[in-house]
Amino acid sequence: MTIRYLEIFVEVCKQMNMSKAAQSLMISQSSVSQAVAALEKEYETILFERLNHSLYLTKAGEQMLYLSSQVLKSVSQMEKTMKLGNTVPTLNIGVCTTIGSCLLHPLLAAYRKRCGDVHVHVSAEINNSRVLEEKLLHAQLDLAVIQETDASPYLRYRPFLKDRLAVICWNGHPLAEAGRKTDLTELQKETFVGRESGSGTDYLLKQVFSSHGLSLKMDWCCNSIEGIKQAVIHRAGLAVMSEFLIQKELADKTFRVVEVNDFVFARRFVMACHKDKMESPEFKQFVALCDQLGQEGMEDLIAAT
Template identity: 30%
Template sequence: MRHSTLRQLEVFEAIARLGSFTRAAEELYLTQPTVSMQIKKLSDAVGLPLFEHVGKKVYLTDAGRALHAFAREIFDHFARFEMTIADMKGLKKGTLKLAVVTTAKYFAPRLLGPFCQRYPGIDVSLKVSNRERVLERLAENQDDLYILGQPPEELDAVAEPFLENPLVVLAPANHPLVGRKIPLARLAEEPFLMREPGSGTRKALERLFAAHGLALKVRMELGSNEAIKQAIVGGLGVSVLSRHTLALDAPMGQLAVLDVEGFPIPRHWYVAYPAGKQLSVVARTFLDYLKQAPKHVSEVPCHHASVGECPLLPEPTTKRKRSTTA
């Protein structure tokens, strides 16, 4: 191993991450024979095969998994060193890797825009996925920071609230309940459009109904907030979503926020990272920036029929919360 090069480790890491020699060659602007040769040299140095081929798929061997963890640690150290030197020079340069749950896409770009303008030397990689996949990435420490709608209690992680995330009841603009004060028991009579089981929004709604001894009438489960909003407009039912989902592509003038007992349900957006992780200079800079998040996210127009103003973004709390493994 002593004679292995950083280039060989870089090639190996790309294959392990992408699961493909071809894609690794494309990412690194190398020919596939060159990639294969670098891996052969590295395997010879280790004395054990690093990959095994099953059909067209590539899998890490036990030795490969051990080396992959080692290689990622090396590259993390180099990235921190580069950013530390940049910080010493009074610069903010490097890469910020973010992974966010699907609903966060409604405000994440508006947070990143001013940040990138303030620090033009920072490149941002943004991964958007469902909560389950984001938690997998957090467990594997694949990114710098993670944005979720509820703390990752199933993992040993630090989670800090930075932005309020109120859940509201949405209905078609011509719904007969618009403009009325609505008891929760009356809302329970309406057919609901829901996200998949396990969704943080769905869990919050189910807890509220259970606390009042009420049952949900689920008419349909849909896989995205966009599909739910279109189904609401189509008159298929009502739903509970983050008010942030009204920020971008909500059907203008076709949705209303109902004035329901117990709503909005107060929630927060959390920024998380593995407990004990040493944040890079860039990640720490973005974490500090998030504490001013309401200044960078514009207020969403309110379609509430009986309330003149709907405050969306009050001052954030900055109390740090550490969650432990259950």
Template identity: 30%
Template sequence: MTLRHMRIFVEVCRTMNITRAAENLYLSQPAVSLAISELEDYYGIALFDRIGRRIYITEAGKNFLSYAQHITSTFDEMETGIKNWDYFGTLRVGASISLGIRLLPQIVKAFSQSFPGIKIPVIVNSSETIEAKILNNEIDIALCEGLIHSPDIITEPFYEDRLVVLCSAHHPLAKKDRLTLEDIVREPLLMRELGSGTREIFENFMTAHQIQVEPLWQSSSTRAIVSAVEANIGISVLPYELVKDDILQGEVQLLQIPDMAFRRTCHLVYHRSKYLTRSAQAFLKQCHLSAGLLSQQRQQELQAAEQERRRRAAGQ
């Protein structure tokens, strides 16, 4: 079997349509159909089920797709690597939402100063979606704070994020110095959507303490949640980096809960079959450098926020 067969198969899987795949590859429809038939005959398996005018990938086809994607990807990386891809090429980057908002722009800006010829298309989405795109070879490297489930993905810790509990500055809990987890669950909870790394980590933490979580609100928009917290509709648990401006401006109050003063480890992730070019390795190094600077800045900001909270509490 040839690389051409692999490319045709991958494109048919991407479009799930023989005609569209043929158009994208500038081939005739019979040529695409023949290539798929040759693959099936050669390996003695059915890659697709044909039902009516539609095709559906089989389990064997899904297994073969995993190999085909990385065979074609590795070949492309070899080709571009020989052509000095380290200085003029593309590095596809993904990030979960909290890391994509605060940390990734700093990393890309610093990296681009050393590698101005590298184009960096970015996808920011939930950790669950980012993981799927890594597996489908749509992203080369990603920054994720959520849990990674696939054994085919390498996870490299690079940053410790902190989740904080927030309430309105006018909420009764804002006046208390020390709270418990029970104080939190008695309040209406405003949470990120299912599939979010923040939501998954928080629920796992509460489950470990035998506490059931039933959110009043669920939203993929952090701004919608913060606005609801400001309106005193409920309390929320969010990454500090996404809400630090609101905290420092006094729009919301950071609650002190000793049992919940936990951090989560954020990871750099990439497929274990991914060939890392010199520029990709430099990008990983820049991620570590930028994360270290952000951690120092966060510590100073949290100390300032706590001092301000105590000052306001004393004034009341």
């Protein structure tokens, strides 16, 4: 096994086509096939299923992809460190859009304070939960804060923050009348402004309606919190948002919460990492900070922003 073989294997996984991988790496297709065959022979396993002229990763291949990505990442970091002549620890984290909008910056400030004089380079990405899970599986992130949904057998999770979602409308909407309550059947008649596919909020909302045999009318999708707020303000539809994100608009009565009979939209955010993740000191320190803050501490950070 060589580093070059791992690079070729990862590129094949990216392209899922040996010919395209060869073109990308500017080598012959036979060299690509030889590298994959050598890895399969060395580890006595099958990395790809070959069906109808298409490639599919086996379970062993998925594991090999994660570990190979980790090795290549470590080699890249080693080269940068040795060439620079110093060692700056790094932490690559991802957060879902809700957490990125209300908690990321105060949390990172608290983390830097906890690190003291030890300089840690932190790279943070805001994206939807599905994208972040994929990046964890491919060793592109050390950890991610995502909405708890269907658990992946390749990731491990720990509690992060409980959240409540609210159905909101503009001030003046019929459902905004004081004391009025509605139900999911009536909400089915309304138009909603939603998040993009892959969003945890979008997943939960559709799951709630489908579990009651109802469909959701969603005419507009936005991939930003501010975009959804503006859509509601301009009466494009109702929306479902975290209560953490709408405190200002509720206080100045820009938005009203629609009361839904006998139903609470609740969810939980979790910290996720790959099940085989090697935990660095900076990784452990970040997790310890989050554990120490807990629900109350997280809410205090959000309220202070």
